[in-house]
Amino acid sequence: MPEWPTADEPRVVIIGAGLAGCLLATLLGRRGMQVNVYERREDPRAAPPERGRSINLAISARGLAALDHVGLREQALSRALPMHGRMVHDPAGGRSFRPYSADGRRAINSISRSELNLALLDVAVKTPGVNVAFGCRLTHLDLDTGELRFATDEGPRLAQADLVLACDGAFSAARRTVTFRTGFTFGQDYLDHRYKELTIPARDGEFALDPDALHIWPRGESMMIALPNLDRSFTCTLFWTSEQFAALRSPAQIAEHFQAHYPDVAELAPDLVEDYLHNPLGSLATIRAWPWVHGGAAATLALVGDAAHAIVPFFGQGANCAFEDCVEIDRCLAESGNGWPGALAAYERRRKANCDAIAEMALDNFVEMRDRVSSKAFQAKAAAGHWLERRLPGRFVSRYELVSFTTMPYAEIPPRMRRQARLTALAAAGIAGLGAATVVGASRGGRR
Template sequence: HLKTMEESPGGPSQKKVVAVVGGGLVGALNACFFAKRGFDVELFETREDIRQAKIVRGRSINLALSHRGRQALKHVGMEEKIVSQGIPMHARMIHSLNGKQSPIPYGKKGQYILSVDRANLNKELLTAAETYPNTKLNFDRKLQDWSAETGLMTFVRSDGSEEQVEADLIVGCDGAFSAIRKQFLRRSRFNYSQTYIPHGYMELTMPPINGEFAMKPNYLHIWPRNTFMMIALPNLDKTFTCTLFMPFEEFEKITTGDEVIEFFQKYFPDAIPLIGVDALKRDYFRLPAQAMVSVKCSPYHIGSKCVLMGDAAHAVVPFYGQGMNAGFEDCIVFDEIMEQFNEDFTQYELQTMRAHVNSKWFLFRKHIDNLLHFLMPKTIIPLYTMVTFTRTRYHEAVARWHWQDRVINRGLLFSATGALLGGSFLLIKNPPDINKLLVPAEKMWSRLVALRTS
């Protein structure tokens, strides 16, 4: 149990030390949360300070910030600043093969998600953490080993020198390939799995046209093509970051610039003039397609010494836009639990979700769900609305979605059955006059014959 020691008659208290391992999005935000509570916070990051780096290495997929993430940012006074640096996306914009564009709103009027730049968000959170006098940021520190019993950690710098630090609580925010989690794997009754999906991703840039966005900016643009797809998110510099998701075997089939253009002409013809032929030929081969992994593990903590958060605990593929938002919610859930139990902590769990938009049934059901939500806003809530615009727990959202799905599907089945039976009853009760039907048909046939002979 982690507890803040109060001033006592025997002398001044000693502040507890929290070591946050990982200076990415979740680690930097966590540093703010713990520092705000008065703990001495030490943040350790393997890379150099990205605020001073000439080249920022790592993933650069644009992020979709939604309600869960915004609530966590709000808690440390960062919401307004980050929102002001994002671009609202009110709907998906579906691009068909023939170039037609069809919007699918995310939720009610006024609801939107925000396109935010990963690197800029990370820099802002590090700067915010650094404003707390009880926080120290340590870069170029690679975790070599740590003890769950003593909280002693050993870090190595790029020059080979070592540094040892002891902490009361270690918070592992070091990503899907967490070094902190390796100690968990050595223990019994720890469940862990990682799964690579057969798809990879590749990023391309769509530049501005005459200083303006090449497409409508307030949308998440999607080119769904069954086994693969491309998406595009707007940036403040008027560019779009396009991400192509495709099975690795498809990526590997394309080996020349001409084959890239041929591929885009077949599947994304409207994107070619917007990205540019030369840019496509060049950027497609700039970096190989990157892999995507999902991670599940349980429990998320070792006693009172260490807890995993973010991708270290539950890495997810990006198709539902919940990776960052779920990681940010970890921070606020942990803080809420500490508040509720006098700064005591326990485990909490999240689940992964994914949706597909390239389906007529999906579109039909979305219209039905939205209509029912409008008529019964407290009874029927679409899954995406629960996940993106509320802080309903993930497992509760999934359970409620399954219940709603059964109820709505049965209602549709009963409605269709009722319509069929009603139509059949009317036909039996009032059978049509065949002779009356034949007369117009004979007249039509006569006219066709006359036209043909003439």
């Protein structure tokens, strides 16, 4: 643990007023702390959302538990659309529904990222002790002096801090301060796949697709997904390789490709070509960093959320995981006998293995969604899993359910899956042996 500044009441600065920054600011403000939050973007309450940059959130048990800490759980659910399973679209336009849980009752929740951010921001600015400044881009952070500098439209802005909490995302400006420090391990692994958003609008005032599902168009090395919105539209996201995106340049090529590979979408998205041509391409990276806490002579920096461990979005856990970070910091503060130093040491120790685990599971789920979900073997395995879940409730639970519908630490899930796989194999072997014995017995009975 780095040396800690000696301030009695540390001056706390949060970089980033996104989902994690606003939640953490509220939790700390409710502990009676003075917290200054700096956000590079303009105030989202007055600025329009960026085009093609939403990737709707799928809020599940972990995120809802975190929102409960600041009284936003019910409000979030009231503005969300439950999705009880996957609707898989084949290349011919056929569809099949796959429930997420064995009983078909559990659902993840599609919610607007920008709307949830506004709700969290509203709670944060109303919390005593929390101040939020927009249009402040971090340009310099010196942990030996505690000085921060920001670029604004009015010119440079200075601030002082004893503790800086970096909640400014995967490409964190605050993290760059320590990127080349001795002992800091950092990596960013980009997928060759990139993403682009499209829209399926409401049709005659109603949803054009079933709103009770996360829609997937698996196409081997690529896929598209669609999540429902409250205005009865769907936000679609293409996950294609860079080469696939580069291959489609003209309106005719785009229209022809979708008609051949996504025929049902071509009929439901009248602005498909315009969206494809004008919406930006996004990158997908997994960020791994260690340690998360860095001290200087005057200030300490702690990485939170995507700044510490950005993951790809294929398990819908990015925001859920970042929210867990915030709650863990709050919990560690409540438990720590020596305040921030002990709390931050416990925070990074408890969270690192969990965040590494969900990063790997998210990458694996990408392969499942784009490729395995279409195979007969995968469908049979999923059906068998649900059969076991119904007959062994609480003892046999799918990975998806443990990730999405429980708050079990992520790191405990892979070993549990390995144990369940061994039990399943033993059970299958037993069933096969019983069947063989029955056949042999019948055969012998026939000879007698």
